[in-house]
Each structure stands twice: as structure tokens, then as C-alpha cells.
Amino acid sequence: MAKIKTSFFCQNCGAQSDKWVGKCGSCNEWNTYVEEVIDKSPKSATPFSSSTTQRAAKAHKLDEIEQKIEKRIELKDAELNRVLGGGMVPGSLILFGGEPGIGKSTLLLQMAIKESDKKILYISGEESETQIKMRADRIGKDNENCFVLTETSMQNVFIQIEAVQPDILIIDSVQTMQSAIIESSPGSISQIRECTAELLRFAKESGTPVFLIGHITKEGSLAGPKVLEHMVDTVLVFEGDRNHVYRIVRSVKNRFGSTNEIGIYEMHGAGLRGVENPSEILITNNEEELSGIAIASTLEGVRPILVEVQALVSTAAYGTPQRSSTGFDLRRLNMLLAVLEKRCGFKLGTKDVFLNIAGGIKVQDPAIDLGVVCAIMSSNANIPISNKICLSAELSLSGEIRPVNRIEQRISEAQKMGFDQIIISKHNKGVKQANFDIEIIQIGKIEEAIKAIFG
Secondary structure (H helix, E strand, C coil): CCCCCCEECCCCCCCCCCCCCCCCCCCCEECEEEEEEECCCCCHCCCCCCCCCCCCCCCCHHCCCCCCCCEECCCCHHHHHHHHHCCEECCEEEEECCCCHHHHCHHHHHHHHHCCHHHHHHHHCCCHHHHHHHHHHHCCCCCCEEEECCCEEEEHHHHHHHHCCCCCCEEEEEEEEECCCCCCCCHHHHHHHHHHHHHHHHHHHHCEEEEECCCCCCCCEECCCHHHHHCCCEEEEEECCCCCCEEEEEEEEEHHHHHCEEEEEEEEEEEEEECHHHHHHHHHCCCCCCCCEEEEEEEEECCEEEEEEEEEECCCCCCCEEEECCCCCCCHHHHHHHHHHHHHHCCCCEEEEEECCCCCCCCCCHHHHHHHHHHHHHHHHHHCCCCEEEEEEEECCCCCCEEEHHHHHHHHHHHHHCCCEEECCCCCCCCCCHCCEEEEEEEEEEHHHHHHHCC
16 A cells, blocks of 8 residues: 655745744744655646647747737626726636635626626536525526536536536635545645646636635635646635625736726615716715715725715713724724814714715825814714815825825816816826816825815
């Protein structure tokens, strides 16, 4: 009987060691090495092998290389199409990660059903065919070119791929796949790496785009070795709060397009619906003006979005003032409160301050600083801000109103949404009133903003 070969792998970065070590030398994490069974099988045992003969690559001079435009497979899902940079590139490997229950499988099954003119093979290692059929019926559409396979063995998967010859392949999920070449259990570092390598080889040699659904860890990073993200062409992350209906697809890595694009979806009982104009949904259409509400302009990727900032300031009932923030950085909120107290003389040290970004989205753009500050002052004085005023500027520690990037896009979005005025920094150079129908108010200090809004 042949001796079983084992090795130790870091569960964080995938580094290999012949013996157990307490601290990984690659990622400096402690107690991450786990022993796994390995089998150095001959290369002919790989499940996918191309019929084309291997030939040695030849080096070319840089100026001799012809620049070719990548052909793309345009999807019917406009949001996913945008995030991918205009469609899928043939032979690309796309890793799609997100929290459990966020809607990863639903989105890709919905995409597979919509692409009725393409042959799609949906491989699931997590759900039965009946469960997938129930989800497809809930979405309410049908596609005779969509094939479903429930399998975890990579050898059987490639047999079915050979039989079906799909135009697009979806794997749900890569953590459930198992290759006979590696004897460790599914989900281990070596299995994930080997299965991904086999799918990468298939994608590149056949020209078939492959979607890999991946799990994430409790820290929020993609599960598996870090080399997994280097192997794939595109990494998409599905974000959102399960208590709210909005989801965001964000591109973390894209070899064929920009990583600034995002897609926004709204969760319904019949699946996910792409949101073409997020500003209309994230702003409450209140007929009467209420205190503590300000409209600010932010950027998600390259898309300008108007968000509603809600603030509540009240007397501290229990002696120690509370500071609570939903969708906005709490430390930045404390900094802005300190600026208000130091530079403007507002005594907020003995009051509770609660802040919320409507719609359940998280905003990290400093351009909403002015909106946050004005919403707090509005609630504190119980004076409503006109619902025809939009705010877009960063606030410095000195109380100066600082400029923000892509101000023209923000102004155009506010104009499109029907606002009469937008307040920005006077340090945003090159902004011409003649180019816009909306009134542009440029200020330099927080005191000027208070005067312009509250009089």
C-alpha cells in the first residue's frame, strides 16, 4: 500500500509547508495551518484536456503586437452588464462572492433564465434540482436552453460540459466542488485551488465564460486562498443588508474593465430588479418639510446618487449622551460634531445624536459631510431644510468647506431630480452657472452654509 502523502496549508493565504508551524510566514497569521492529504497524480489525470495540440509561445516585440478589441457577450441584465465593463469576455473566469442569503444564486439563476438565446449550464453543489426549479418558478420565467446539474465531482461536471457544450457556465459554489486529483475534503485550500485551476484551464482553452459563486468569511473577505482572487479575471462582490431591499454588485477586480462601476438591485418576491435611477428610490417624497432631513449627493462607483440624510438631536435622558449612526462612519460623525461645537458654537455635548442614511445603504463618500452637518443643525433647531436644496461638499476640521471630485456629475443629477439649488464649495474650480439650469451656491466656510440654508 502506497504511503499517503500529506502537507500543511495555510487556510488564510494558501501557503504550503512540509510541517506544522504556528505562524504563517506569508500572511503572518497564527494557527492557520491545517494538514491535508495530497496526491501528486500524473498530469494526464486532469479531467479537462483540450483537443488542440500544445505549441510553444513565441516572443514578439511590443510594437509588433496588434491591438485587438475584446469581443464581449452582452447580457440582458443591464446592471450586471455595466459592472462587467460592457458584457462578458469569452474565456473569462468571474468570481461572484457575498454573504449567505444575500441573493447570489438568485441573481445568477435569473441571469441564466433571461439569456434565452444562449445555452447555459447551471451546476449546483448546494441545492437539489427541485429547489432550483422552485426558485425559477418564483422568478416567473422559463428558458429551454438553461440546463441544471446537481453535482460536486469535477470529473462528472466535465463529462456533462462535454455533452451540453454550454455558452456560459455557472458553478454554485466553488467551495462544494471536489477533484479526484486531490484527496482532501471539499472546501479545503487545495481543493478550491485545484478546482479553480481546472475551470480556468477549461475557460481559456474553450473560450467559455465561467461564473464561480464563492462564500465569504465572517471577516467579510472571500473564503479560500488569496491566490484564488489572483487566478480569476474578475471579482464581483454582492453587498447589502438582508433587512433592506437594496443590493449592490461591486467590482473589486476586473481585467477587462473599470472597477469603479456598480450595479444596484431591488429585492422582490419574484427576484431581483435592476434599479436604473437609485436617487428616485432613496429619497422620500414628503409633501411637507420636516426638520432633521437633508439631501446630499454621493458617488457609488462612477454613478452620482442623491441620498436622504436623517438626523435626530434630543436631550440626553440618562446623563451620558448617545452617538448612533446607521450607514455612516460613527467616528466621522463624532468629528463633525466636534467641528460644529468648536467652530460654530453649537452645544451638542449634552445631547443625543442619531444619524441614519435612508434606504439601508452605506456611504463612505466625504461629500455628504455638509448634508450630515445641516441635518443635525436642522433637528437641533427644529427648522426644516427646503426639499429643493441639495448639498455636496466635504467639511474640514477648521470648518472650511472643501471641494469634492466629479462635481459636474453631481450637479447634473440634482438638476435631473428637480432640485432648485445645490450648495458646493467655492474651491471647486471650473464650475460655470451657464452650463446648468439649477442655481449653484458656492461657499467657503460652514458659517456661510448655515446662513444660506437657515437665513
